[in-house]
Structure formats: C-alpha cells, structure tokens
Amino acid sequence: MISIEQVRAKVASQKTQLPAIYGGIDFDRDPERFTHDPKDAVVQDRAPNGVAVTHEDLERVRAYTMLGDVVADAYAMLMPQYGFRKLISMLQEACDHGVEHVQDAPPELVALIRAMEQTPAWVDMDLVREGARLERNATAHLAPYAVRGAFIATFLNKYSALPMALTGTLSNESAARRVNETATFFATTTLPGALERHGEGFKAAAxxxxxxxxVRFNAIRSGRWDANVYGVPIPQVDQMPAGLIPVFLMAFKMIKEGRRTFNAEERARVEVSRYRCFLLGLPEDLLADTPEGIVRMMTARNSTLRRGYDDSTCGELVRATLSAYLPPDKSFANRVHNSIERSFAKTFFLREFLKGDRKIAAQMGVEVTPRDQAIFVLGALGITTRMTAYKLADQVPGLRHVADKVLVKRVRSLLKRYGHAEFTSDASQYRPTHGVAKAA
Structure with a gap:
C-alpha cells in the first residue's frame, strides 16, 4: 500500500500533468463535499460493529476525493484534436486487436491500454474467473429486477450525483440508456473469458x-462545475460504491455475525469485484481484501461525504430513472415486464437503501403502493427459488456444467435486451443544473 504522502503527490501532479482539466483546481483545499465532522456526514458512526476506521483511512479517502484517472483523463484531453467518436473508435480497436494495430495511435492511448494490461501481482486471475462464474446466477435472475433500484441509490447525495445531472440524465430517455449501460457492463463482466485481455468485459471497462x-473533461471545462464545492467529477472514492457495494454488504453482514474471514466462495466474489475495479482505474489501497478492510474503507468514504440532498438534482434523477422505460420495444410482454420490474425496483430501493422510510421516499417522489409490495414479495420468492435451484445444481458434478451453460445463455439474452451500450459522454448534451448555479 502506498503512503498518504505518495497519494497526495499523485493528486497534486494532476495540475501539471493535465492542466487542461485540473489547472484551475486548488488541490490544497478540501472541497465542501468533504467533511471532518461526522455529524454532517452521510454515515455518522465511524466505527460500525466494532470496526475502527483509522485516521489514516480518513486521510486516504480525503486524498482520493480529489483524484481522477490520470491515464484515461490524458486520453480524454485529446477530444478537441480528434473528436470524441474518434477516441472511442481507436480505443475499441486497441481493445479488439491490440494498441499496436491502431494506426498512428497517440501515446496517451498506448499508456491507457498498457496500464489496463498490467495486471497487478495482488490479483488472482483464477479466483477472478471463479468469482465471475459464481456471479452469473444473480446476474441472470436478480439483476434484471434490482438494477434500477440500485442505480437510483447512487442519486441520494447531491455531491456525488451532480455529474449524472450535468450530463443530461434528467431526461427519461437518457436515464434509461444509463441504467441499461450499467446493467450491460456488470453482466458482460460475468461471461466466460470476458475479463481476459481481449475479452468483452475488458473492453467494456475501457x-x-x-x-x-x-465527463471530467467536459464538466470542468463547461464552466458549470464548482470544484470548491464538488471537488473532482467522479473521483476514485465515488467509484468504490458502484464496484464494491455487493461485497461491502456481504462483509458488513459477516462482521455482524462475528466472522472476519471469507470462505472460498466469498473470496472469489471479492476478487472479481476488485479486479473489475482495477480495470476501471481504482488503486489497490481502496480495494481491501478482508471483511474488516472493506468495511473500514467504505465507512471512511461515507463518514467524510457531506450529507446533501437537492431535489432539483437528486430528486429529478430519481424520478427520471423510475419513470424511464427500459425494454427495447413497446410490445405487450415488454410493457408488462417494465411494470413489474419498476414495482420491484421501487420496493427494493425502499427496503435496501432507505431502510423502509416511506416518508423520505415520498419526499423523493417514490411512492411504494401495496401492489408494488405484493409484486416484490412474489418476485423475490420466484427469484430466490430459481437462484437456489441453480446453486444446488452447481454442487452436483454432472449438473454444474449444464446449469452454467444455461446461465451464460440467459446472460447473453439479457445483453441483447439491454441493447448496445455506447458508454459515451457528449458535451453538447450537457445541461446547466440548479446545484451548480447555486454554488457559483
């Protein structure tokens, strides 16, 4: 693990290495989003279940709150020269055929691909493959109904949600695209071989x-981003929840039960999450490999992120995402599926992320009806039954391979349903936001 001083030096180096993005940011100043007072934070208890968050943990999170992604940001800085579509096509070609096959590949592209290719020694690729295999069951059965609910949970804080609002995700169409892209990314990474160098998951991560x-490049240069309030768009600490929430919840539950060591299956799930995060640019010191370490780092992040809910940002994002129509067409079957999935997602969001607080949900515009709850209960029963059946089949040597083939087929079918993921950010679609206007 690198020292806090080394992290701070890396953060400060952004100003000189990437002046087009970070030249105007004061890295010696904490943004408003970072709080030292736990009473103002998202999570007020810094030592849940006997796990003590250390001063060093808090300082590490403080530093990474201002770190973007040096190698990827450098490549994004070429947009004025190449245009964003050319950058995307060169990156896709580099992922498919190798960067050496990209004609006149800029050195920034070479650096990005090489950074992703350099799998660190702390990654166990056999465990990654096993973790991806184990994740296919939940990806095939639970994810299609839970992804919308998990996605809107990222909009509960105005400081971390603002990039989504700025990029135009307040529209139903854009919200639907972002939900499906998120589902596509995580589903793709569970396919056999997807996280190998030329796999689909490696390319999706890139x-x-x-x-x-x-987003960082366009947001900061748009003049609509106040770094003194919001810090760096999509900092490393804000990518931790997206990549590690499932293993964080697992680790949190383990510690409550008095367990401090992962079993073989849990360890594999942790490893695939850590490697996926590595491909997305997260540093090793944010990717703990023990239950206590995972809980400590996530708690350190949440206990220094200032509470803040702005309805014109957070509320509109939640409502746009809940209103979005996710299926690929308006056939009768798809309209029924969308209605059922939306009811399940609303109840899932209420139970898992709002702790059942209907008053807060209503303030956000999330109204969970008795019908929604009934659909959730019936849906959860069906999902649990199917997942249990596949888990039992996985324990039978003669059935394991057959069951896995069915799951792979199911995941690929879901990917077709989600549609082609573009993973783009077009500055012409950016919109002013009330939160930024207020801060400015």
Missing part, C-alpha cells in the same frame, strides 16, 4: 473508464 474521463 469504455466506461473513457466515459468517466470525458
């Missing part, structure tokens, strides 16, 4: 990474 860097 595209997501570039999209995040395009």
């Amino acid at each position: 595209m997501v990474r570039l999209m995040h860097s395009m």
Whole structure:
C-alpha cells in the first residue's frame, strides 16, 4: 500500500500533468463535499460493529476525493484534436486487436491500454474467473429486477450525483440508456473469458473508464462545475460504491455475525469485484481484501461525504430513472415486464437503501403502493427459488456444467435486451443544473 504522502503527490501532479482539466483546481483545499465532522456526514458512526476506521483511512479517502484517472483523463484531453467518436473508435480497436494495430495511435492511448494490461501481482486471475462464474446466477435472475433500484441509490447525495445531472440524465430517455449501460457492463463482466485481455468485459471497462474521463473533461471545462464545492467529477472514492457495494454488504453482514474471514466462495466474489475495479482505474489501497478492510474503507468514504440532498438534482434523477422505460420495444410482454420490474425496483430501493422510510421516499417522489409490495414479495420468492435451484445444481458434478451453460445463455439474452451500450459522454448534451448555479 502506498503512503498518504505518495497519494497526495499523485493528486497534486494532476495540475501539471493535465492542466487542461485540473489547472484551475486548488488541490490544497478540501472541497465542501468533504467533511471532518461526522455529524454532517452521510454515515455518522465511524466505527460500525466494532470496526475502527483509522485516521489514516480518513486521510486516504480525503486524498482520493480529489483524484481522477490520470491515464484515461490524458486520453480524454485529446477530444478537441480528434473528436470524441474518434477516441472511442481507436480505443475499441486497441481493445479488439491490440494498441499496436491502431494506426498512428497517440501515446496517451498506448499508456491507457498498457496500464489496463498490467495486471497487478495482488490479483488472482483464477479466483477472478471463479468469482465471475459464481456471479452469473444473480446476474441472470436478480439483476434484471434490482438494477434500477440500485442505480437510483447512487442519486441520494447531491455531491456525488451532480455529474449524472450535468450530463443530461434528467431526461427519461437518457436515464434509461444509463441504467441499461450499467446493467450491460456488470453482466458482460460475468461471461466466460470476458475479463481476459481481449475479452468483452475488458473492453467494456475501457469504455466506461473513457466515459468517466470525458465527463471530467467536459464538466470542468463547461464552466458549470464548482470544484470548491464538488471537488473532482467522479473521483476514485465515488467509484468504490458502484464496484464494491455487493461485497461491502456481504462483509458488513459477516462482521455482524462475528466472522472476519471469507470462505472460498466469498473470496472469489471479492476478487472479481476488485479486479473489475482495477480495470476501471481504482488503486489497490481502496480495494481491501478482508471483511474488516472493506468495511473500514467504505465507512471512511461515507463518514467524510457531506450529507446533501437537492431535489432539483437528486430528486429529478430519481424520478427520471423510475419513470424511464427500459425494454427495447413497446410490445405487450415488454410493457408488462417494465411494470413489474419498476414495482420491484421501487420496493427494493425502499427496503435496501432507505431502510423502509416511506416518508423520505415520498419526499423523493417514490411512492411504494401495496401492489408494488405484493409484486416484490412474489418476485423475490420466484427469484430466490430459481437462484437456489441453480446453486444446488452447481454442487452436483454432472449438473454444474449444464446449469452454467444455461446461465451464460440467459446472460447473453439479457445483453441483447439491454441493447448496445455506447458508454459515451457528449458535451453538447450537457445541461446547466440548479446545484451548480447555486454554488457559483
């Protein structure tokens, strides 16, 4: 693990290495989003279940709150020269055929691909493959109904949600695209071989990474971003929840039960999550490999992120995402599926992320009806039954391979349903936001 001083030096180097993005940011100043007072934070208890968050944990999170993605940001800075579509096509070609086959590949593209190719020694690729295999069951059965609910959970804080609002996700069409792209990325990474160098998951990670860097470049240069309030768009600490929430919840539950060591299956799930995060640019010191370490780092992030809910940003994002129509067409079957899935997602969001608080949900415009709850209960029963059946089949040598083939087929079918993911960020679609206007 690198020292806090080394992290701070890396953060400060953005100003000189990438002046077009970070030249105007004061890295010696904490943004408003970072709080030292736990009473003002998203999570007020810094030592849940006997896990003590250290001063070093808090300082590490403080530093990474201002770190973007140096190699991907450098490539995104070429947009004025190449245009964003050319950057995307070169990146896709580099992922498919190797960067050496990209004609006149800029050195920034070479650096990005090489960084992703350099799998660190701390990654166990056999465990990654096993973790991806184990994730296929939930991806095939639970994810299609839970992804919308999990997605809107990222909009509960105005400081971390603002990039989504700025990029135009307040429209139903854009919200639907972002939900389907998120589902596509995670589903793709569970396919056999997807996380190998020329796999579909490696390419999807590269595209997501570039999209995040395009957001940083466009947001900061748009004049609509107040770094003194919001810090760096999509900093490393805001990518932790998206990549690690499932293993964080698993680790949190383990510690409550008094367990401090992962079993073989849990360890594989953690490893695929850590490697996926590595491909997205997260540093090793944010990717703990023990239950206590995972809980400590996530708690450190949440106990320093200032509470803040702005309805014109957070509320509109939640409502746009809940109103979005996700299926590929308006056939009768798809309209029924969308209605059922939306009811399930609303109840899932209420139970898992709002702790059942209907008053807060209503303030956001999320109204969970008895019908929604009934659909959730019936849906959860069906999902649990199917997942249990496949888990039992996985334990039978003669059935494991057959069951896995069915799951792979199911995941590929879902990917067709989600549609082609573009993973792009077009500055012409950016919109002013009330939050930024207020801060400015």
